[in-house]
Amino acid sequence: MSGEVVLCYSEEPELALDLVRLARHATPADGSRVHAAVLPGAPADAGERLGKAGAHVVHTVAGTAHTDPHATAETLKMLVSAVSPTLLLVASTKRGREVAGRLAGALDLPAATGVTAVRVEPDGVRVEREALSGNAVAVERLVRRPAVVAILPGTTAPSISDGAAAEQKAHTAPTTAPLTERTEVRPKAGGQLEIEKADRVVTIGRGLKKKEDLALIESLATALKAEVGCTRPLAAEAGWLTDDHWIGLTGHRVHPKLYVAVGVSGAVQHLVGMRSSKLVVAINKDPNAPIFAQADYRIVGDLYQIVPALTKALAG
Amino acid sequence: MVGKLRIGVAVKHGVDVSLTRADRASGLVQLSSAPRKTSDFDKNAVEEAVRIREKHGGTVTAISVGGPSAKEALRESVAIGADESVLVTADGWAEWDTRAVARLLAAATRTLGGFDLFLVGDGSTDHFAGVIGPRLAAELGVADIAGARRITIEPEALVAEKDLEREIEVVRARYPVVVSVGQEINTPRVPTFMANLKASKKEPKVLGLADLGVTAETLAPAIVIEKVAVPEIPRKQVTVTGASPDEVAQRLRDALRTEGVLP
Ligand SMILES: Cc1cc2nc3c(=O)[nH]c(=O)nc-3n(C[C@H](O)[C@H](O)[C@H](O)COP(=O)(O)OP(=O)(O)OC[C@H]3O[C@@H](n4cnc5c(N)ncnc54)[C@H](O)[C@@H]3O)c2cc1C
Numbered sequence: 001m002s003g004e005v006v007l008c009y010s011e012e013p014e015l016a017l018d019l020v021r022l023a024r025h026a027t028p029a030d031g032s033r034v035h036a037a038v039l040p041g042a043p044a045d046a047g048e049r050l051g052k053a054g055a056h057v058v059h060t061v062a063g064t065a066h067t068d069p070h071a072t073a074e075t076l077k078m079l080v081s082a083v084s085p086t087l088l089l090v091a092s093t094k095r096g097r098e099v100a101g102r103l104a105g106a107l108d109l110p111a112a113t114g115v116t117a118v119r120v121e122p123d124g125v126r127v128e129r130e131a132l133s134g135n136a137v138a139v140e141r142l143v144r145r146p147a148v149v150a151i152l153p154g155t156t157a158p159s160i161s162d163g164a165a166a167e168q169k170a171h172t173a174p175t176t177a178p179l180t181e182r183t184e185v186r187p188k189a190g191g192q193l194e195i196e197k198a199d200r201v202v203t204i205g206r207g208l209k210k211k212e213d214l215a216l217i218e219s220l221a222t223a224l225k226a227e228v229g230c231t232r233p234l235a236a237e238a239g240w241l242t243d244d245h246w247i248g249l250t251g252h253r254v255h256p257k258l259y260v261a262v263g264v265s266g267a268v269q270h271l272v273g274m275r276s277s278k279l280v281v282a283i284n285k286d287p288n289a290p291i292f293a294q295a296d297y298r299i300v301g302d303l304y305q306i307v308p309a310l311t312k313a314l315a316g
Numbered sequence: 317m318v319g320k321l322r323i324g325v326a327v328k329h330g331v332d333v334s335l336t337r338a339d340r341a342s343g344l345v346q347l348s349s350a351p352r353k354t355s356d357f358d359k360n361a362v363e364e365a366v367r368i369r370e371k372h373g374g375t376v377t378a379i380s381v382g383g384p385s386a387k388e389a390l391r392e393s394v395a396i397g398a399d400e401s402v403l404v405t406a407d408g409w410a411e412w413d414t415r416a417v418a419r420l421l422a423a424a425t426r427t428l429g430g431f432d433l434f435l436v437g438d439g440s441t442d443h444f445a446g447v448i449g450p451r452l453a454a455e456l457g458v459a460d461i462a463g464a465r466r467i468t469i470e471p472e473a474l475v476a477e478k479d480l481e482r483e484i485e486v487v488r489a490r491y492p493v494v495v496s497v498g499q500e501i502n503t504p505r506v507p508t509f510m511a512n513l514k515a516s517k518k519e520p521k522v523l524g525l526a527d528l529g530v531t532a533e534t535l536a537p538a539i540v541i542e543k544v545a546v547p548e549i550p551r552k553q554v555t556v557t558g559a560s561p562d563e564v565a566q567r568l569r570d571a572l573r574t575e576g577v578l579p
């Protein structure tokens with residue numbers, strides 16, 4: 001079998017670079033070609049950076065920025081027919097999953113989202129993906145081509161680059177009547193924190209009795225030079241913290257050196273967000289809390305006693 | 317202007333992720349024998365459909381693709397307030413992948429005469445792929461809005477607040493439209509005893525492949541699940557104790573210092 005063709009696209013320029021790097025590892029080194037798509041509205045240096053990350057061919061599409069997932073899918077459809085890939089990689093962001101679904105539906109292709117490993121093999125495209133709300137890993141084989149694969153953000157690979165400049169191709173976006181119209185975009189409250197990049201995270205759960213007590217957690221976080229994370233109920237239900245602090249299946253996934261879970265029970269939908277932490281500390285008054293099974297250091301006790309003591313110990 | 321809205325809702329009877337157990341030695345999970353329950357977000361989808369009907373009139377049809385146990389998800393949907401329920405089923409249903417499920421939902425939509433609004437969950441509890449809604453919309457050639465946190469019904473169009481990682485978008489689409497909803501959109505009602513009783517007496521309409529004009533070959537797997545396993549992440553599991561909170565805290569600090577994770 002000669003080389004494979006992979007087409008990569010993400011609306012997030014940084015994630016697009018990760019996709020290109022992963023694509024280089026997902027295919028045989030000999031003869032495979034990695035193509036990257038730059039859609040209207042991308043930063044001016046996007047093509048150049050994709051080339052440096054290892055793309056062999058960069059397709060730059062001119063037109064007005066797409067806000068409709070249907071329009072994005074139609075433009076990708078045009079590129080799919082131009083390059084006939086065996087694999088189409090997108091990022092498993094909320095927008096990325098939607099585009100993956102639309103494109104797969106339109107072209108009758110298999111689509112896998114939440115993917116953490118991908119490889120083009122003779123019998124199909126094999127992926128590992130989060131399954132059972134992140135409780136498990138499923139190995140799946142996509143047998144129709146191209147396979148549409150959405151890679152979970154945070155999945156990275158070292159750069160392979162030949163040093164050769166990428167071949168540049170220019171296209172014009174197809175005229176697609178949009179099916180949805182975006183009338184407003186507003187940043188989410190908070191929204192500035194990039195907790196997925198934090199080295200240390202102190203996460204608070206429903207063990208906290210009232211909003212004012214967050215000061216205790218913030219002091220500990222300051223002493224640890226950590227960011228404050230939270231479970232879903234504190235963000236989505238109580239509204240004590242904004243969504244950018246929310247960790248888990250429907251929130252953010254973190255990869256810190258140190259993760260301190262305080263008053264967090266450890267539901268599967270939370271664990272999936274913190275599983276890649278290097279070292280885990282759990283503080284909980286219930287010795288049977290599931291979080292303890294995921295902890296390196298466990299303290300069974302009342303957070304209202306332990307947290308201030310720990311803050312003091314770290315300062316001393 | 318659409319008349320009374322015809323609303324379809326897709327409900328999955330999926331694996332109950334909080335009850336699945338992996339084989340201790342191999343880490344493998346047996347999905348076929350795992351306990352099942354109605355997918356969490358699908359209850360939000362049914363609740364939203366019922367609220368829209370309560371405000372604007374119309375009908376709510378709950379549709380599930382699966383085996384006999386999926387009747388439970390339909391019963392629950394009717395208890396929440398769906399007017400009718402449809403089970404799409406055939407031998408071999410356990411093999412259907414997301415592509416097949418989306419095709420069957422599209423075929424059922426056509427067979428049932430179409431919906432103005434089709435609600436799905438933004439991710440199923442067990443699979444959490446989030447692709448069925450956009451796939452179905454593409455199959456039907458209609459608009460889709462994923463990640464809706466709020467829906468407003470206007471005579472000509474539906475307006476939704478769409479939840480992205482760091483932004484909220486307000487998006488408008490004309491009917492028909494497929495909307496995927498998450499947990500944040502509402503709190504599903506807990507059906508009363510009477511509602512549950514009434515729902516258990518209502519049998520779903522059953523549609524087989526022949527009723528849908530679909531052949532089994534077109535449902536052949538495009539995705540083969542080779543194995544599902546719970547990854548083993550080794551953790552030290554050291555319990556830190558002491559005579560007082562201060563002593564516990566100092567011991568933990570020392571341990572973290574040794575680990576080299578302190579700033
Ligand atoms: C589809 C779906 C998606 C979800 N997505 C997410 C997600 O992304 N992120 C997420 O976090 N959750 C998510 N959830 C919710 C999840 O299932 C749990 O409900 C949630 O994580 C529980 O949060 P918690 O640990 O803060 O609260 P609880 O489960 O109520 O736990 C509180 C803990 O605090 C302890 N505690 C109480 N008082 C004290 C004290 N004084 N000192 C020490 N400990 C104390 C208790 O022993 C208990 O263990 C999702 C659920 C579903 C169904």
Ligand SMILES: Nc1ncnc2c1ncn2[C@@H]1O[C@H](COP(=O)(O)O)[C@@H](O)[C@H]1O
Pocket residue numbers: 326327328329355357358361379380381382414417435436437438439440441443444445446447448449
């Ligand atoms: N077997 C099924 N029957 C009915 N609806 C389904 C089925 N599978 C998935 N869905 C719908 O599609 C949504 C998204 O599922 P998924 O793409 O698997 O995350 C679910 O929340 C359901 O609304």
